[in-house]
Amino acid sequence: MSDTLARLAEVLEERKNAAPDSSYVASLYHKGLNKILEKVGEEAVETILAAKDVAAGGDVDELIYETADLWFHSLIMLAALGQHPQAVLDELDRRFGLSGHAEKAARQPSA
Numbered sequence: 001m002s003d004t005l006a007r008l009a010e011v012l013e014e015r016k017n018a019a020p021d022s023s024y025v026a027s028l029y030h031k032g033l034n035k036i037l038e039k040v041g042e043e044a045v046e047t048i049l050a051a052k053d054v055a056a057g058g059d060v061d062e063l064i065y066e067t068a069d070l071w072f073h074s075l076i077m078l079a080a081l082g083q084h085p086q087a088v089l090d091e092l093d094r095r096f097g098l099s100g101h102a103e104k105a106a107r108q109p110s111a
């Protein structure tokens with residue numbers, strides 16, 4: 001796993017024992033899953049808007065910034081539900097080399 005992801009996952013676990021006023025992550029845990037999911041949705045929308053801007057000739061830095069926000073809040077969602085990012089990387093590894101078209105065809109028998 002990327003060192004950055006592993007370190008961040010460790011910090012997100014530690015923040016489960018931190019006071020909400022001492023840490024942004026702890027404050028989100030304290031507000032609960034609905035607030036965390038709201039943030040994931042908000043960051044997803046901001047990422048989409050930034051991508052549209054880049055396609056229209058805008059600044060790519062904003063897209064990178066918003067994608068980092070989206071990944072970060074997705075990691076908090078996983079941690080809040082007791083899941084480690086390694087599970088997502090394992091799933092991507094499992095899919096590696098498997099064509100999306102082939103996977104979909106195996107899932108959906110043709111009518």
Ligand SMILES: N=c1c2ncn([C@@H]3O[C@H](COP(=O)(O)OP(=O)(O)OP(=O)(O)O)[C@@H](O)[C@H]3O)c2ncn1[C@@H]1O[C@H](COP(=O)(O)O)[C@@H](O)[C@H]1O
Binds near residue numbers: 011024039068069
């Ligand atoms: N990577 C991040 C990170 N990315 C974004 N953010 C915060 O996520 C928030 C993003 O929310 P918005 O942009 O919507 O701004 P906001 O208005 O403050 O948010 P709301 O009031 O709407 O909830 C901002 O407060 C950012 O500072 C992050 N906060 C923390 N981290 C990492 O998490 C670690 C632990 O952070 P603390 O728990 O705060 O110590 C840090 O050391 C960093 O490594």
